[in-house]
Amino acid sequence: xxxxxxxxxxxxxxVLEHDSKVLAGNAxxxxxxxxxxxxxxxGYDEGATRGRGRRYPVLFDLVGFTGSGLAHxxxxxxxxxxxxxxxxxxxERRMGPVIVAFPDCFTSLGGNQYVNSSAIGRYADYLTRxxxxxxxxxxxxxxxxxxxGLFGKSSGGYxxxxxxxxxxxxxxxxxxxxxxxxxxxxxxxxxxxxxxxxDRYRRRPRTPGRVDxxxxxxxxxxGLDDGRVRRFLAHLWQKDKLTDSEVHALMNLAMAATxxxxxxxxxxxxxxxxxxxxxxxxxxxxxxQRNDPVNLVASCKRNLASMRGIYIDxxxxxxxxxxxxxxxxxxxxTEHGIAHVYEEFDxxxxxxxxxxxxxxxxxxxxLRP
Numbered sequence: 308x309x310x311x312x313x314x315x316x317x318x319x320x321x322v323l324e325h326d327s328k329v330l331a332g333n334a335x336x337x338x339x340x341x342x343x344x345x346x347x348x349x350g351y352d353e354g355a356t357r358g359r360g361r362r363y364p365v366l367f368d369l370v371g372f373t374g375s376g377l378a379h380x381x382x383x384x385x386x387x388x389x390x391x392x393x394x395x396x397x398x399e400r401r402m403g404p405v406i407v408a409f410p411d412c413f414t415s416l417g418g419n420q421y422v423n424s425s426a427i428g429r430y431a432d433y434l435t436r437x438x439x440x441x442x443x444x445x446x447x448x449x450x451x452x453x454x455x456g457l458f459g460k461s462s463g464g465y466x467x468x469x470x471x472x473x474x475x476x477x478x479x480x481x482x483x484x485x486x487x488x489x490x491x492x493x494x495x496x497x498x499x500x501x502x503x504x505x506d507r508y509r510r511r512p513r514t515p516g517r518v519d520x521x522x523x524x525x526x527x528x529x530g531l532d533d534g535r536v537r538r539f540l541a542h543l544w545q546k547d548k549l550t551d552s553e554v555h556a557l558m559n560l561a562m563a564a565t566x567x568x569x570x571x572x573x574x575x576x577x578x579x580x581x582x583x584x585x586x587x588x589x590x591x592x593x594x595x596q597r598n599d600p601v602n603l604v605a606s607c608k609r610n611l612a613s614m615r616g617i618y619i620d621x622x623x624x625x626x627x628x629x630x631x632x633x634x635x636x637x638x639x640x641t642e643h644g645i646a647h648v649y650e651e652f653d654x655x656x657x658x659x660x661x662x663x664x665x666x667x668x669x670x671x672x673x674l675r676p
Contacts, residue, residue: 317390324341325441337414337415341410343409345408345442345446348397348406351447364456365446368409369464371460372461373413375411375412376408389663393405396667414561417554417561420562425568457478459483463484463486467486473610480614480615481617486632502580510533524583537574563579567591611645612646616648616674621633623652
């Protein structure tokens, strides 16, 4: 492991380089050696000798699709990056000092949902079995799930609430900003556009005239790729710039690889629609629905009830319709007696980091000693 430290006037960034065992040999061939930036609060080094000194709660920042933890350290025009935001909140005494880790979980499919998938990689294990012990070992943390939380937006929000549901032994609080939920709204309705994009890569280009639909859908009726997904990905990985339609198609393929991995299928996952006819494949869609947070509350009730804090919010103009999923998730939590905070605000899905001004102090209060 190597360490590179950069001084900052408000806290300090330490970058660890970690050789992951659980990501080694992942199906996508993505790097298993990753950098982990960690923000240390002002005062961390004061009076510390040989590992002794004040210990701090820990937060993990899970970024959204196409993002990486490293990106949250970048300079931003007319705004703050995440370390600058947290330093300000601490300076304003709206929250106490914390240690913050910024995992790099980017993949060749544009990201992941922070769960284990044979088609993408064991990213839940990467977080809980490798990065959590690594941060506790390298820094003066309060090394207990009661003082460790996570937060994120979009796919990162999904990761935060899913880890609260499934991995509560590692986390004591979670903040979910505009996280993926109610898949029938946020994913289902976007698939026609994805099918149109993939159609450009079918084996036989379309020509005017008669169509033999039975013949054309022979290979795709069970959710298998007939080669067009493979060709689409190969094309994307060679491009310098992706279109909006390509990014959204890539996102839906990443979700398919997350929610319905199948090592026996081409590319290691199945699709929820017939690529040729657009017909829903119920058995495949049920695999997606089993990963929808609104459907997991009942089975994960014990883990959720153990949380010291659950925060959820969403803009009521979210262009992916995620405010409906957030509302239904809050309803399910209330129905099962799970304490949580749910807030809405007048905005959409884009550029809403300012909502951390609410969630991060909430997480600190939930996790402070």
